[in-house]
Ligand SMILES: Nc1ncnc2c1ncn2[C@@H]1O[C@H](COP(=O)(O)OP(=O)(O)OP(=O)(O)O)[C@@H](O)[C@H]1O
């Protein structure tokens with residue numbers, strides 16, 4: 003089994019990447035919609051991520067070979083729970099980092115249905131810490147912007 007944690011700003015292409023591969027990840031936005039009928043509701047943050055972790059544990063319990071987790075996961079602190087779950091279940095945890103410039107994310111963000119406020123995007127860009135092996139990832143794939 004393995005856990006794959008996606009890391010990247012809104013608009014960096016995480017959900018599109020999964021869609022192109024034809025896989026369904028555990029998406030924090032999809033869970034927001036399931037819980038609050040609104041995929042932009044930011045007032046239930048903790049509940050959303052508890053649910054992500056609950057579903058991930060259920061998948062590990064039934065032995066699903068790969069689980070992708072689709073959320074921004076900008077800091078080591080936000081990524082640490084997956085490293086701990088991987089250790090508990092004896093499975094590696096990998097990261098896929100969407101290394102896309104803020105300017106490009108901003109542009110893509112503007113031209114889609116669900117627009118993240120400009121200020122929020124800027125704040126998130128300042129917070130972003132690329133994933134490292136030191137955090138406990140077994141491997142890191144960088145999707146460079148071309
Ligand atoms: N490689 C790419 N080249 C050009 N456009 C892209 C690429 N990847 C994604 N996009 C476009 O950028 C927009 C945002 O992509 P996407 O929804 O996958 O981002 P995201 O990282 O999942 O963002 P969020 O964190 O807000 O869910 C979409 O309109 C998508 O079509």
Ligand SMILES: [Mg+2]
Nearest residue numbers: 016017018031
């Ligand atoms: Mg997405």
